[in-house]
Structure formats: C-alpha cells, structure tokens
Amino acid sequence: MFYYVFSPFRVRHVELKNRVVMAPVGHCLASPNGYVTRDLVEYCKRLAKGGAGVIVLPDSPVDFEYSRMPEYQLNLGDDGVIGGLSLLVESIHRYGAKASIQLNRGGRVVNPNIIRRDPIAPSPIPPRIEDKWLRQFFPQTDYKVVEMTYEHIKMVINRFADACYRCLQAGFEMVMIHGAHGCLLAQFVSPYTNKRNDRYGGSLEGRAEFILEVLDAVRSKVGNSLVLQYRISAEELVPGGMTINDTIDFIRLIEDKIDILHISAGIVSNPETIFKGFAPVFQPRGVHVKYAEKIREKVKVPLALVGNMDIELADKLIGEGVIDLADIARPILADPDYVNKYIMGKIDDIRPCVKCNYCGYRVNRKLPVRCSVNPTLGREIEYPDMPPAKVKKKVVVIGGGPAGLEAALIAAERGHKVILYEKEENLGGNLKCAAAPPFKVDMKSFLNWLVNKVTRNPNVEVLLSTEATPEKVRGENPDAIIVAIGSEPIYPDLEGADKHNVVWAGDVLLGKAKVGEKVVVYGADYDGCETALFLAQQGKKVVLVDNISPQEVLMDIDVAVKAALLSLLHQHNVKFMLEAFISQIMEGEVIVFNKQRSPLKIPFNTVVFSLGMKPRPGAENYRQVAPEVYMVGDCVKPGRLNNAIHQAFNVAAEL
Structure with missing residues (x-):
C-alpha cells in the first residue's frame, strides 16, 4: 500500500x-x-x-x-x-x-x-x-x-x-x-x-x-x-x-x-x-x-x-x-x-x-509554534515522551467535550483509571457544533479520532447520559477530579429574543433548529461567520450584524483562515452590517441601528445569535470532593479548540 x-x-x-x-x-x-x-x-x-x-x-x-x-x-x-x-x-x-x-x-x-x-x-x-x-x-x-x-x-x-x-x-x-x-x-x-x-x-x-x-x-x-x-x-x-x-x-x-x-x-x-x-x-x-x-x-x-x-x-x-x-x-x-x-x-x-x-x-505574532491538537509541539524538551504516572490514581473526568476527552485520554495513557461522566447521549460537547458544517470535515475527523481513542482505551469507563453530581462523584472516592463541563451560549438581552424563531447558532449547525429563507445572524465572531456561510451555502439569504468594526472581524484567528472565510461569505452574497446593533426583534423584522444611529428594518424568517459563550455554572461545586480538583476548558474561560486541548493536556500530563 x-x-x-x-x-x-x-x-x-x-x-x-x-x-x-x-x-x-x-x-x-x-x-x-x-x-x-x-x-x-x-x-x-x-x-x-x-x-x-x-x-x-x-x-x-x-x-x-x-x-x-x-x-x-x-x-x-x-x-x-x-x-x-x-x-x-x-x-x-x-x-x-x-x-x-x-x-x-x-x-x-x-x-x-x-x-x-x-x-x-x-x-x-x-x-x-x-x-x-x-x-x-x-x-x-x-x-x-x-x-x-x-x-x-x-x-x-x-x-x-x-x-x-x-x-x-x-x-x-x-x-x-x-x-x-x-x-x-x-x-x-x-x-x-x-x-x-x-x-x-x-x-x-x-x-x-x-x-x-x-x-x-x-x-x-x-x-x-x-x-x-x-x-x-x-x-x-x-x-x-x-x-x-x-x-x-x-x-x-x-x-x-x-x-x-x-x-x-x-x-x-x-x-x-x-x-x-x-x-x-x-x-x-x-x-x-x-x-x-x-x-x-x-x-x-x-x-x-x-x-x-x-x-x-x-x-x-x-x-x-x-x-x-x-x-x-x-x-x-x-x-x-x-x-x-x-x-x-x-x-x-x-x-x-x-x-x-x-x-x-x-x-x-512572534510566538513559538504550537498546534491546536498536538500540545507537545514546540515543547519537545518538556515532553520528549509521555511519562507513565509514578502513582496510579483513580480520576473522574466530568464532561465529554474536547477538554474532557483530552484529559481522559492522556490520564488513561499514563496508566490512571478514568471514569468519564457525560450527561448527553454522545461525546463531543460543543465540538460537535464546530464539526457539523460540510466544510469542517477535518474537524469532524479529529472529533471522531478523539472519541474513538477514549472509548477504546481499557483504562477509561465512559458513562453516557449520566449527569455528575458532587454526591455521585464523591461516592467514587476519586484521587483526582478534572472538571470540564464546558460553556453555554450567551443569549441576547433584547425585546423579542424569546420568540420561537430566534435560535442559537450551535443548534442551527446541529440541525436542532429550523431556519427560514431570510436569516439575520447576530454576531460576527468565528462561529457566527461559519454559521452564516453554512446557511448561505444552502441558498439562504443571510445578513450578518455586529457592532464591531470591519477590522475587528475575525481578528483573533490566522490571516489565511480569515481571508478564506470572508471571501467565501462574499461569494455567497452574505451581507455585512457592521458597527451596528439590533435593538428589537419584532414579528418578521428586526430593528437595527447603524453607526449613524439611524434605525433600519430588516425582514427575516429566523434570527440566529452567536454572541459568544460563558462558563457553564457548577464547576466550583466539586472543589472539596477530592484531594485534587482541576478545572479545564470552557468552564474556566471559553476559547477555541487549542485552549481546551492544551489546558486538559497540561493537567493530565502532570497527574
């Protein structure tokens, strides 16, 4: 071959x-x-x-x-x-x-x-x-x-x-x-x-x-x-x-x-x-x-x-x-x-x-090379090989998103016994949203790889559809707990935001939310832009609204990724309304104020919001449950994949 x-x-x-x-x-x-x-x-x-x-x-x-x-x-x-x-x-x-x-x-x-x-x-x-x-x-x-x-x-x-x-x-x-x-x-x-x-x-x-x-x-x-x-x-x-x-x-x-x-x-x-x-x-x-x-x-x-x-x-x-x-x-x-x-x-x-x-x-940005999915890249002196644990421990990982999966995998590969709690019926957390669009096949491959590595490791017991509680975890008598419960979306604080056709971008990507032909995406962060492209490629008419300036759009990602995504949005006729904000969601139209503070009415069938994420509450409840308790990933501070993977690795590699 x-x-x-x-x-x-x-x-x-x-x-x-x-x-x-x-x-x-x-x-x-x-x-x-x-x-x-x-x-x-x-x-x-x-x-x-x-x-x-x-x-x-x-x-x-x-x-x-x-x-x-x-x-x-x-x-x-x-x-x-x-x-x-x-x-x-x-x-x-x-x-x-x-x-x-x-x-x-x-x-x-x-x-x-x-x-x-x-x-x-x-x-x-x-x-x-x-x-x-x-x-x-x-x-x-x-x-x-x-x-x-x-x-x-x-x-x-x-x-x-x-x-x-x-x-x-x-x-x-x-x-x-x-x-x-x-x-x-x-x-x-x-x-x-x-x-x-x-x-x-x-x-x-x-x-x-x-x-x-x-x-x-x-x-x-x-x-x-x-x-x-x-x-x-x-x-x-x-x-x-x-x-x-x-x-x-x-x-x-x-x-x-x-x-x-x-x-x-x-x-x-x-x-x-x-x-x-x-x-x-x-x-x-x-x-x-x-x-x-x-x-x-x-x-x-x-x-x-x-x-x-x-x-x-x-x-x-x-x-x-x-x-x-x-x-x-x-x-x-x-x-x-x-x-x-x-x-x-x-x-x-x-x-x-x-x-x-x-x-x-x-x-x-004049920083040493790193890789989102390989936390040891550029750190070969520190991690020439993954050392086995000197003392084998019982480790409970709470949350089956990217941080939880990485933590479970590294801990298990080092010889620890790991119990992974995931309240959903499948693993992946918010990484499932990131891997959902057809143009994210590489992300889907990584998600599948990570899930397979964890579920096939004999040192990991995966408990799906099982919500962890401090009492339940305390009953496992763990030596260490890694809390990776992730993040949840920030909902818009707007009049009309509770309407049935106002939905989160993640639910759109996962097919959980029905989307009409005229769409207003509120939030031009990376997730919002990808969601806008995902919808535009289906033939939807998409308007992307955010109060940031053009140069602030996608400023925290690689320039080639930014240029490619913006070019595709333009090719698919996504309209940008920047330095503008939605003041009200009415029946069939949103009221947008532009930088001149002039109100504009934009017709829509669906409003999709992508206004960032916030740590999911509850992580602090595990502080006193085990001798060692660590928090990793979005439940500490929401970020991109590299943050989740690297934080989880750093903790699991030192257990």
Whole structure:
C-alpha cells in the first residue's frame, strides 16, 4: 500500500528514503539574534523521527539587515550560526532523513518595524490589498519601499551564495531558494511588483535575470555539493501578477540550474491570495494539483507539490507521474509520527490536523509554534515522551467535550483509571457544533479520532447520559477530579429574543433548529461567520450584524483562515452590517441601528445569535470532593479548540 510515496528518490548524489518532504513552516524557536536553540534542535529531531524523507527548515533570511520576517528566525548571514546548524543537521540525520533549509529575502513584505529601516525591493511599490471589498477587513500598509540599486542587487546575490555555503559547511544536503509567495525573488520576476526599465526589468528574461544570477552564484559557491531546490507560486492570483503560463515560461529559464521545483501559489501580503498558499480548512485537498499537471506537461525538472496534501493523494499523483515529491507540513505538526504510522499501517491512530492554521497564527505574532491538537509541539524538551504516572490514581473526568476527552485520554495513557461522566447521549460537547458544517470535515475527523481513542482505551469507563453530581462523584472516592463541563451560549438581552424563531447558532449547525429563507445572524465572531456561510451555502439569504468594526472581524484567528472565510461569505452574497446593533426583534423584522444611529428594518424568517459563550455554572461545586480538583476548558474561560486541548493536556500530563 502507498508504494509510490514511500519509494526512494535519488537526486544528484542524495538518495531520499521516501518521497515525503516536511514542508517549511515557521517556528519562532531560534534565538533573538538568529542562532540555534535547544528548543529548535529537539523540535527538528522530533519531526525527523516521524519518518519523512526530508525535513525543510523554514524561512531563514540570508541576512538580518533587510530580511528578518518574522522575528526568531535563523540568521544565515552570520558565520556564528554554522555550529548550531550542524546540531540541527545531526538531529535530522539521526533518523535517516535529509536536511534542507529554505533561504529567503522578503523585499517589500518585510515589516520595517522589525528591520528598523525601509525595505528594499525591485520597485518602490508597497504591499496593497487588491480586493476592494476584502480591503476593509485588514490593516493597510503605509510604509516606504526603496528601489534596489545595482549595489543592493550585487549584495543580495552574494549573500544568497554565502548563506548556501554556510549551510553546506553545517552539513545540509539540500537548500531551498524561496521564490514564491511574493518574497524578493518573486517580486523580481513578477510584472505586478517589478516596474524596472533596466536589465533587471521589462521582459520576462529581464525580470528573471536577478534570479538567474542568484542561482549561478550559489552553484559557483557550493558546486554540485548541494541539491538546489526552488519554490514558486504557480499563479500569484492578483491582476497583473504571474499566471501559470508566465510561470511555465520562467521555469524553462531556470530548470537547468535547479534540481527540484516546489509548487505553491499566492502572495503572502495579499489576503485575497494568501489562503491559496497556506490552504485552511475551506480549501480542498490538493488545491494546487491543476498547476502541477500543467507544469509537468512542459518541463522536465522533478516536481514537489504543497497545498492540503496527504499521503493518499501524494501516492496517487506520484504514481500517475504528476509529481515526484509531496510537500506535507501541518499533518506532521499535528502528529509527528504521521509518516511512520502510514508505513506501519496504523492509519486510524493518526491524530488528524484540523487545518485551523493555529501554527501560523502563533508565528505571525512572534510566538513559538504550537498546534491546536498536538500540545507537545514546540515543547519537545518538556515532553520528549509521555511519562507513565509514578502513582496510579483513580480520576473522574466530568464532561465529554474536547477538554474532557483530552484529559481522559492522556490520564488513561499514563496508566490512571478514568471514569468519564457525560450527561448527553454522545461525546463531543460543543465540538460537535464546530464539526457539523460540510466544510469542517477535518474537524469532524479529529472529533471522531478523539472519541474513538477514549472509548477504546481499557483504562477509561465512559458513562453516557449520566449527569455528575458532587454526591455521585464523591461516592467514587476519586484521587483526582478534572472538571470540564464546558460553556453555554450567551443569549441576547433584547425585546423579542424569546420568540420561537430566534435560535442559537450551535443548534442551527446541529440541525436542532429550523431556519427560514431570510436569516439575520447576530454576531460576527468565528462561529457566527461559519454559521452564516453554512446557511448561505444552502441558498439562504443571510445578513450578518455586529457592532464591531470591519477590522475587528475575525481578528483573533490566522490571516489565511480569515481571508478564506470572508471571501467565501462574499461569494455567497452574505451581507455585512457592521458597527451596528439590533435593538428589537419584532414579528418578521428586526430593528437595527447603524453607526449613524439611524434605525433600519430588516425582514427575516429566523434570527440566529452567536454572541459568544460563558462558563457553564457548577464547576466550583466539586472543589472539596477530592484531594485534587482541576478545572479545564470552557468552564474556566471559553476559547477555541487549542485552549481546551492544551489546558486538559497540561493537567493530565502532570497527574
């Protein structure tokens, strides 16, 4: 099974044990001055242990002077980094994987507040959101970009070559030159960002000249000792940007100078395209396959493909000759043993990635990488393996939502005896709402996995349709109690909110509430926006009302997820009424006051409210019932999945 993706692949003098490439994902685990840390070494070692053929370290600037984005990246412009890099390489080689690293220079997309100077780029064009409707939801860039001089260009060419040489000295077999997502090299080749009229602009050949000189300088510096990879955006997906035909013509210019081509899409500074390159839950599997098929027809260089890839799709595409390698990242972050579990036939044991992009959300905020469903990611020093409990305890978990399930699972895996109380007839809690829409198949997979892991563990006794009480739990004589009773919706305090056609978003998603054709969704938080999309995809006419400003909409989630969800809402004709509030729900219409405080009447059949959640009362009743009592998840403070899973893990891992 999966013969093709797990077959070896040879490129130059390097033989990969399989075709899975751990694609570059930001980590924010380097030191502030760009050196290797023990956290980063252990992180890379754990990823390599999981079985991928290649581990690619993410975006590493060829210098810190103009390139750092975000902070806590590796500084490949400093000889002092070589020793630490060699430790990373050793940690990767320990498990038979090959070591690669992505070299980058950001150009115009570098934050001037980080580098403390004006960014330099082929042309003095700052980033700009082209989608006029989407523009209102994102902060606008307002900084100066300086056009690169010939001296700048020569300097950058030399720094790419020197950085690659440092990687060679550290023991890397491969390097990846980042020419995708609107970074500096992509800015040169694209007519969208290159308006020069000298030898580095104009025609495709002129716009490609800088890249050709970079590749030549690298090869001259390292010879044939390094496998040279190049990453592209097959299409930039903005007016005047690179199209697939432009990209194919460009590949023809560079394919004799590179060994592997990695295919992605989009521009990182443009929200309307970023979700194509960093595909969240709303994107289909293999979102870029169409590009790989077209490129394969025209070029001979080995191809690797990213974009919601998995082992099954990778094996199919490699078997059909469409690609040679598969770039997979987030599934490996969610379960570092992802590849090995496929190889060993333990597919049902794989912890599914939910495509929430929490990993990217953290890094974009200068925080160490974490994963919503894998609480040990980035914490490999603290949790190299899950230690068995020194003293086996009887643990009662109250509540079968995500926090309760995670707590029960970890406690049981460590050897404790667990009794799980759930008052409903099935497990999942409010995670059932999050997993209900058709576009949330990854969340549903995770829910099913978590339920199966708990119910099949011999150390867990699950009591469904059984409401816990302090007296009942005290009768179990537990050593520890973990209270995870979750949250409940905040109901609108409005005249008319008690009408039969005013319903909670969670009941809508679960099919418990009947919804008419004209819907007003009150609350533009993540749950409200997803519910609005869920209804709009059924053909409902949806108006989304909230008193927040456009830029406050979905501000607490990853930018690619935000852009994808907003774009889908727009495509499905969901109308936004922001900086507005509902004052009254009447028969067949709601009264809305906009920011001018003018009353508007909106006809409706159903009002769906999504105004947040509040802790379910009763958790404090268990404080004196056992020697150890812990509270986790939404009953402490309502949050997203990562909060529930991480809090529960932290408690259960220390019992």
